[in-house]
Each structure stands twice: as structure tokens, then as C-alpha cells.
Amino acid sequence: MTSSLLPHASSQEVAPAVSAASAATGEQPAPGARTLSGTGVGQGVALGPVARMAAPLQAPGEEPSALTPEQEHARVQESVAAVAQDLAARGEAAGGTAQGVLQAQAMMAQDPALDKAVRARLGDGATAERAVHESFEQFRRRLEQAGGYLGERAADLADVAQRVIAHLSGLPAPGVPDPGHPFVLVAQDLAPADTALLDLEKVLAVVTIEGGPTSHTAILAREKGLTAVVGVAGAAELTDGETVVVDAAASAVEISPSPEREKEVRARIAERAAAASAPVTPGALADGTPVPLLANLGSPEGAAEAVELGAEGVGLFRTEFLFLSAETAPDVAAQRHAYQQMLEAFPGQKVVIRLLDAGADKPLPFLTDADEENPALGRRGLRALNAQPEILRGQLTALAEAAAATEADLWVMAPMVSTAEEAEAFTALAAEHGLRTAGVMVEVPSSALIADQLLTRTGFASIGTNDLTQYTMAADRLLGSVAELQDPWHPAVLRLIGEVGAAGARQDRPVGVCGEAAADPLLAVVLVGLGVQTLSMAPAAMADVRAELARHTAAAARAAAQAALAAAGAQDAREAARAALADGSR
Known part of the structure; x- marks a missing residue:
């Protein structure tokens, strides 16, 4: 471990959170209810008593140590190693996105810059507990002052400190309460180690006082299908045992709801449960138009759950998990093994694997330039791979070997493609390695605007709405300060998606969406109306999207898309689409 804390703090982000506006579905809190607002995660709703997370450990005392600095440092090293091992074990048990998040947190614990700071305080006579705390x-304050994505990692570091101090003191690690009955968990913020292993039989929903759309609470809650509202400042007033409604779709927490409201919420919960337990059918519109629903996956461990939830294949398999915790690029054999695991879970089905998307918030010492002033606009994705052709060719070789050993229909795509020349060169290189179907990600406006030229040179396009939104709106998706602009409902973003959909129809090439926008049921209908043929999302979102698609015809989807395109802004587009679909159902 040779790097410092701040770069690693953002290295495990895999998927940014949907804004509160994107989550809204038109559900509103009951009139007169005392309501707190935050950022909703998903479409769920929950009702239950509050159980608050226990207060953090008290700051250690300032009395001088009776041991030598070397003895105290040995204690710190033992506790840090134990905490890192525990976090890694929790990550392995949780799998998926959580594993990468917890690996990053374990790396925080062992950061050499932190160890140097601890040593300095031990040299001044502090105890191990006090040195770690300070x-x-x-x-933590540095991360908080940095704001945005790094600011939201401050809670992760604070959790590591608490765990190390608890181990040093012989106390239980901080964790989730267990009141003996199902409950709504309320916390200042929720550490990844706790979120990853929440008992969903007991935890009905999560409400956090801090955190935002890119907090790890939001990311992991979405992956687990957990109802959550984050960044609810007023939640500090909630008390143990108090009944609340947590309505993620409305980004609201309702305090002490009326009996009538409780009845409404229970009916909605039952309706969602029935939809989730209904026999899984292929994604389709009401008139039978097929809209395959594919899974976004970050490791092979998530494949079984995706199949169980009705995934008709994989629309985005992120390969970063193989690279992010490595000091050097993994060899072809290691990559082939992981890819083969994924492909074997989907025999005869389409599996779209994205090549390594390094750079920006996912720097790699062996691939990207750590000194770039603006890495989001620098050498990332295919640009970084083209600069290190041996890594690019190694990945293509491993993919071709894995495909040859399985029955899945492998599609491979390049991230961050900006020009027709890049698309043509990548497609030719993939063919040279024996890969039959190659395509490109559309994540920047230039690709959308020249989609016809791209699709005459490559096999398919997959739209990454997270990046396409940030580049269209000039609003970094890792910065909470511009979160209101990070909305894929904006007509400018929708217009670019429509350009790609129309080009796909003209060139007879498949067009899909694999960004977070596909997980918004209402927006999913609009995307289909814009010419998108497949939708890929976190498996937990599939039931809601499948049910919404089944309510509308292709004609209604096109009408909703046109209504959204004619709107002035994101919220107007959302309301216009909803109104158009309501008119079409009459």
C-alpha cells in the first residue's frame, strides 16, 4: 500500500445514485402529515417504529501513555489489521458492489498517510486510542471540507476510526441496533460495513440524517432493494418507538401517520409485495412489444440473484472489480476465470461486458495519470486503454477465451467513446481477437450527435445515462452541489437519447440503456418511446420497471416521450410524461 487516502477514497464508486427528482413517482405524503424531506432511494415504502443507531464511542481521554511509542504503535497495527480483515470478510460475505466498497474502506484503515499521522502523535506520548482518534x-475533516463525493466518504472513515478504537479498547464494534422486532433504522449516516449486511427481515427501511445521492448508503440500498431516504436533516428529532412512513418514491418521511394513512401504506406495501412475488415474465409493453430487462452487475457473485429476479441477460457487466484493488493489471488467466463464471450463469443469453472503465473517480496506478487536473475530461475509459494497448489486448483475449468455453452470447463494449474513428478501431480490434459482437458506450454528447456514423462502424450502442447527463449538463455527478442538474429527465439529455434511438432504427442496430435512468419505471417507458430497445438496471429494480412497462403500449410510450421532449426542464418533462400516459390510459 503506497498511495494516500484521498485518491483511494473515491476509487470504488461504481454507480452513482439517482437524484431525488428521478425517484419521484407522483406519490405524495398524506395532507397534514408532519413530513421530513430528503433524497429517496428506489420506489419503496415502509411503515414501522423507529430504532436509532447507538451514539458513537466517546472520544478517548488525553492522559499520557504508560507504554513506549513502539508498543503503542504495535497495538495500533494489530487493531488496524483486525478491522481491515473484518471489513474484507464482511465484503466477501455481501458480494457485489458492497465488496468493492468495503475493500476501499479496509484500504482507508491501512493508509500510510494515516499511519504516519498516528506515529507522530504516539511520539508525543499519546495513547493508541487517542492517536487514532485525532x-x-x-x-475525516479534510474529506468533509472537500465536499461532494469525497465529503460523503468522510462517514466511511469515521466508521473505520470507531472500529479501530473499539478493538483497542476491547469494546464491541459499533453496529445496527436489535430491538427485537422489525424497525425503521435511523442513523446519522450508515457505514458500508453495516449497510452491506443489514438483515432485511428486521430492517424495514433506512433514514439517515447525513449522506446524499452518491453516499454509500444510497448506493448499497439501491443494490439491496432497500427502502431508504438519505440526507434527512430533520430526522435528528425522531425518537425510538415513534411510528413513521418512509416513502422513497416521494423522498419523504412522515411522522406519526394517521390510521387512514397507515392503511393506505399497508395496501401499497402489499401491492408491491404481490407484484414482486408474481411469476416473472419477459419485459414487454401492453401491446406485446418486447423490452428485454437486463441486469447491471459488478461481479459474478450477483448473477444468481439477477436470474432469480428475472434478468433476461446482462446489459452491463463492469470489469473494474478485477482491477481496482490490484497493484498491477490481472493476467489473462485470472480475467478469463472471472468472465467465464459470469457467462456460465447465462447460457444462451446476451451478456454485455464493458471493458475496463478506469479514470475519473476510478484511478488506477498502472493505467491512469494521477496528476490530471480534470480526470473526468481526461484520459479515461477507451482513451486510457488505447494508451496501454497490452492491457486492452489482454482483456480482449481473456474475453474471447471465456466466450469460447461457454454458451452465452457475449457482447463486448468500449467505454467513453467520443469519435467514429474510435468506434471503428475498437470494433476491428475486437474482431481481430475473435469477438463477434462489439459495440460502444454512448456517454458523451459527441457520440449521441454522430450516432449514425458510430452505428455504421460498430455493432450496437449502449447509453450510459449517468455520464451522458453529467457531460450534457456540465454537472459533475460526484458533486452534491450540482445534484439538481444531474437529472436524466432533462429534455436536453432525452433529446440526445432520442438521437441514438433514431440512429439505431435507421442503421438497424440495437440500442440499449444501462445507466441508472433505466431503473426509474416512468422514465423507462419514455426511453422505450425514444427508440431504446433494451433496459439494463440493478436487479432489484426489475419488478417495478416490468410492471410499469406492462401498463402502456408502444404508441403511448412514444406520446410520453414527445411530451417530455417538449418540456422546458426535468420536472416539467416528468410531469408531462405522466400526464400523457394518464391520458393514453383513458
């Missing part, structure tokens, strides 16, 4: 708090 050093970690110093770095």
Missing part, C-alpha cells in the same frame, strides 16, 4: 478525525 489522526482519523483530522483526515
